[in-house]
Amino acid sequence: MRNRLVASIVALVAVLACSSAVFAQTPPNLSGLWSPVGTNTFDPSDPGGANAADLTKFPMTPWGQEKFKANRVAHGANQQELSNDPTNKCFPPGAPRSYVTPYPVEFVQSPTRLAMLFEYDVVYRVVYLDGRGHPQDGEPTWMGHSIGKWEGDTLVVHTTGFNGKSWLDRVGHPYSEQLELTERFRLVDKETLQLDLTFHDPKTYTRDWTGQKIFKLKPTWELKEYVCEDNYTFDDFQTETGVKFVP
Amino acid sequence: MRSRAFAVTTLAVGILIVSAPLVAHHGTAAYDTTSTVTVSGTVTEFRFVNPHVLVYWDVKDEAGNIQKWSGERSGPNSMARNAGWTRNTLKPGDQVTISGRQSKNGTHTMAISKIILGGKDITGGGGDN
Numbered sequence: 001m002r003n004r005l006v007a008s009i010v011a012l013v014a015v016l017a018c019s020s021a022v023f024a025q026t027p028p029n030l031s032g033l034w035s036p037v038g039t040n041t042f043d044p045s046d047p048g049g050a051n052a053a054d055l056t057k058f059p060m061t062p063w064g065q066e067k068f069k070a071n072r073v074a075h076g077a078n079q080q081e082l083s084n085d086p087t088n089k090c091f092p093p094g095a096p097r098s099y100v101t102p103y104p105v106e107f108v109q110s111p112t113r114l115a116m117l118f119e120y121d122v123v124y125r126v127v128y129l130d131g132r133g134h135p136q137d138g139e140p141t142w143m144g145h146s147i148g149k150w151e152g153d154t155l156v157v158h159t160t161g162f163n164g165k166s167w168l169d170r171v172g173h174p175y176s177e178q179l180e181l182t183e184r185f186r187l188v189d190k191e192t193l194q195l196d197l198t199f200h201d202p203k204t205y206t207r208d209w210t211g212q213k214i215f216k217l218k219p220t221w222e223l224k225e226y227v228c229e230d231n232y233t234f235d236d237f238q239t240e241t242g243v244k245f246v247p
Numbered sequence: 248m249r250s251r252a253f254a255v256t257t258l259a260v261g262i263l264i265v266s267a268p269l270v271a272h273h274g275t276a277a278y279d280t281t282s283t284v285t286v287s288g289t290v291t292e293f294r295f296v297n298p299h300v301l302v303y304w305d306v307k308d309e310a311g312n313i314q315k316w317s318g319e320r321s322g323p324n325s326m327a328r329n330a331g332w333t334r335n336t337l338k339p340g341d342q343v344t345i346s347g348r349q350s351k352n353g354t355h356t357m358a359i360s361k362i363i364l365g366g367k368d369i370t371g372g373g374g375d376n
Contacts, residue, residue: 103324
């Protein structure tokens with residue numbers, strides 16, 4: 001009887017030890033240089049944005065539709081010659097549009113931070129993983145304020161505090177300062193990172209909608225510099241050729 | 248005949264898909280993407296700059312007059328990673344044959360899709376980046 005009790009206790013301790021080991025397991029490390037697949041949208045089935053105006057996929061409010069119609073895009077299926085894409089004037093792409101460029105991002109992860117170093121326009125974003133909340137009455141910004149926590153093997157990041165001045169993607173989807181962005185990062189395998197996004201912005205969209213971006217690890221690449229203001233040298237080319245890309 | 252038309256269409260679509268990575272900072276809306284022109288000449292200038300690398304070259308027409316041509320390719324970061332280009336890949340005096348989509352405004356400007364330098368195709372993959 002006694003032996004049985006001891007055996008049970010030993011078994012119980014073993015189970016607890018194992019489960020605590022599971023809970024204490026180090027979360028995945030997302031560090032690395034990641035290259036986004038597709039450069040225009042968060043819809044892998046429509047990388048050119050041909051269906052960008054589809055209200056069943058992008059349920060824009062009247063206010064959102066008005067903003068969307070005013071956005072003359074420079075990329076993808078519906079590109080126009082005289083675009084008013086804010087990045088053409090070197091305004092920052094902000095989050096989440098920084099993922100929708102043909103340029104990579106370096107993730108640097110510590111136990112309390114995930115830093116994202118974006119090649120395009122040498123901008124960065126920090127996700128706090130230390131359990132803090134969002135600031136009260138924070139100043140609206142291009143990147144917003146991001147906090148994250150691990151749910152199993154998935155990093156869930158919540159961002160608020162956007163200024164609403166950029167586009168969500170390269171095909172002109174608008175957003176407002178009411179945007180709340182939820183991102184779920186998961187390593188599909190060692191070389192593939194899947195990001196699922198949920199957009200909650202009641203001023204711009206009648207309901208939440210989702211998007212996805214896949215990243216491929218580029219272990220041999222280094223971050224290079226891309227400073228948008230350098231693009232003004234391109235003005236010479238436009239002047240010389242009469243080819244106009246911006247208003 | 249029908250399969251030939253299909254093949255041509257497939258080829259054209261293929262070219263459009265392959266050329267899509269060219270679109271980096273701005274699109275190709277300023278270019279006539281329905282046809283490709285090819286011109287040979289002498290490089291006068293090469294700018295390894297964002298958002299797209301720029302090539303300038305002189306072309307002699309049938310009457311012996313010089314036509315000034317210029318064109319853009321993907322961004323320098325992309326060309327370095329995917330095609331091994333550097334700021335010294337082209338230099339004045341190089342003999343090149345360049346193909347691409349010409350500007351809709353009729354000037355001698357193109358979105359470059361292929362570059363032959365000294366008989367060698369140096370176009371590279373372009374790629375997403």
